[in-house]
Amino acid sequence: MQLTNRAKPVDRQPMTFLESLYLWNILKGMLITFSHLFKRKATIKYPEQKRSFSKVFRGLHVLNRDAEGRENCTACGLCAVACPAEAITMEAAERLPGEEHLYREEKYAVKYEINMLRCIFCGLCEEACPKDAIYLSQTFAPANYGRKGFIYSKDELLIPHPVNDKEAYQKALGEKASSN
């Protein structure tokens, strides 16, 4: 039964001597290979060169500080409740008198943990955050030898101090700083 008009009958004629040398076909293939020498490379030399991410790329999480270096997060739990992968856990504590320079609000996250093995980088935590405390940066979680290394705690997530460690802070801000 014929299904389409494109069907071709297979030629089962034995090859001639010239054809059995495959010379012409090899030459055709080599020509294609040679032409690629002059085309744009699809790859880059990764650790030295890096591709820029899209502006909407969602990478590794960063816990934000304000201009004075106080932590923005108040442990309201909205990121954890918004998280579809249930990757975020936190523990809240009350700010004591004298700690006002460390935390912006009277409640803060004393522990904040993101399980990067569970995280699907959907960015819903960033969307849910009422305090502008968490955002997804333009880097990704680096490879690790063990699973334990993917449980990111607060000191790994917190952005460097903008006053005490200006350089690292600017670096951590990355392209988001220039776009703002």
Added chain:
Amino acid sequence: MSDEKKLFKVTIDNITIDVEPGTTILHAARQIGGDVTPPAMCYYSKLKGSGGKCRTCLVEVAAGSTADPRPMPKLVASCRTNVMDGMIVKNITSERVQDARAGVVEFLLLNHPLDCPICDQAGECHLQDLGYEHGKEGTRYEFKRRTFEKEDIGPYIQLHMTRCILCYRCTYVADQLTENRVHGVLDRGDHAEISTYISKAIDNEFSGNMIDVCPVGALTDKTFRFKNRVWFTKPVEAHRDCDKCCGKVTLWQRGDEVLRVTARKDQWGEVESYEGKTGWICNTCRFDKKSVKDWVIEGPSKVNRHSVISQGHYVGVSQPKETMPEVMGGRAPKLLMDIHDVSGVNTVNISALPGPATSKNYTKNEQ
């Protein structure tokens, strides 16, 4: 025939109901239930004399009664207005009411700090619900908000005066449940504030009920302060034999820990009644019995599925059969990583702390 009570016919949002004479419009609407019930911030059916202050329950009376069908000129507070025979009330069908309610919410939020991310009441706050339904996105207020320092009233209750909407419910609790009231509203007008007289601590067996009646986060449980968010805890009905109160409570659990104990709330957010008696609970039940062993568990409480508290709480589910040990000859599958071994969270037993956790509870390298 004369001893048979004559019932009044009221129509609220085109729904007609027969109610007893002397019923308020709000109660008639609650008997109908659903969307036609006006919200109430200050009115509390279990507290005598409450109501008439917040103006969120304003409704339009399109016809006063059969005898005098003229409409009432102004919107009336439904919690304080009794029904008349043949009264026609408009609530959600009236644009005037919706507009007025939006205005009332704006007024209530004028001095409200909007610190819901910090507030322990978030998730079960009536002002949050009200703002969600009737509030505007922005504020038109340009002046500095009225602020107060937070205050400890007694060892168990934290007062955040900034969040207060001056509904007076807590003062009625103190008046009607306890023998002598030591707190009240000081000053007047814009300066009015709830406080104890010369910061006198409130130590009364039933003072904890102030927390339950507070519609906002002004009075919160200090033993639960910052311990967890409401929507991560699991409400469970429980009871115990208490010589002071009814002993019927809701436990707010995380795993087997009891983080908070409250009275049971009905669908209007008020403390439930049992056999005509309001189920207030005493401070011993509320603050001291924070162990599952103290309670007889009845089962998970019903949570409205529109509430954020119902998040992650599944009802009527059966656990699927675990087939792994069966096929592996009784051995459990080997976990590559148990999160509890790695996680730094839960190193401090927060539920055992009398108040909120602070940096003192954590060692330097833990923070």
